Amino acid sequence: MHHCLCSPYILLKKITVVEMGHHCCSKQKVKRGLWSPEEDEKLINYITSHGHGCWSSVPKHAGLQRCGKSCRLRWINYLRPDLKRGSFSAQEERIIIDVHRILGNRWAQIAKHLPGRTDNEVKNFWNSCIKKKLIAQGLDPKTHNLFPSHNKHISNNNNNNASKSNNSNNNHTLIHFQQPFTISSQSRSGDMLNTSMEITPPFLTLPPIPPSHSELQVHGNMGSLSNFQYQDSSTTSNAMLMSFRGSKTQEHADFIDNQPPISENAHISSSFSPIGMIDENVNCMWDSGFEALGGHGKKDVEQSNEQERQEQSMIMYEMETSYNNSSSFDMELMEPDLMPCAMLCNSSSMDQLAWD
DNA sequence: AAACTGGGCAACCGCCTTAAT
């Protein structure tokens, strides 16, 4: 729920003036509570004509009895012109979950993947909505893993440590792919980066987007990780397929984008140590270059410069299975596009944030 | 109709980091 700037809700809300003020502006009398339309107008007028500059001086220059922090927060979370309004889309929801899975409660980082959304908004949405959905699915919202009791239940049903739920008759596409694996990054030239991460699937924790918007298909039998495929055909250009072919002797994880192969160097290794290519500008985290599935647009020659940049940013990932339940890695080393969400969201937003 | 309750969300608090001196 977003309150309109002229909402009676704001007008009726009690606004207090605090004598002591905040610790950051203790010598001022500052208003607290919700902002009035008049205050908003003052702040907007000042910032649009002068920029915020030093926030601590904004209230004085703008004629506001607020502390600088409060002004900054009000601008960032509510008044900024580039803010997106309205409820979160299913795709935004998926991005939040995917990034949260990797970054945890780093709302500001998560919000960077959602243009027009603020960290506060994402945080509130998580706490009020997504968290409950995950819990309802039997997933721990902190770890995104199954709660032990739920895990046991699934295990009993499937006789395996991996399972899926793909009942087309309900709205829960929930892939429980329990074996964690470690990702370490490697530059294309072969130089190893000190980047590694361990991911405990499932990647997918959301109900499928309604068919009108997207289709999420799960194929195969997850038993022993064999022949599992995940296909996201939400858009014509983003469709991809991940295939886990598992056996005790030879296991694969194929990540196939419907984009044309970016590099012939891409390959999949055995022993469940698949190596995929990461392309920050392709809407897919993994581009194995194995085979294209379905239609896709061809690379335009005029994009050669762009492609060169893409090539430079490609990182080879090696994944290997691990059987402990820890899931830690150095978040600071994780580039936004190296996250699962990159599979699902528009490249435009990801591009901007790619190498921040 | 009134009271109660939970959800949603804007705003605040306090800690940490960074930049300036």
Added chain:
DNA sequence: TATTAAGGCGGTTGCCCAGTT
């Protein structure tokens, strides 16, 4: 190098609204 102020961020609070009793 130490100190201080400002900015940034995650956690939490408090208020209003809508639904329920």
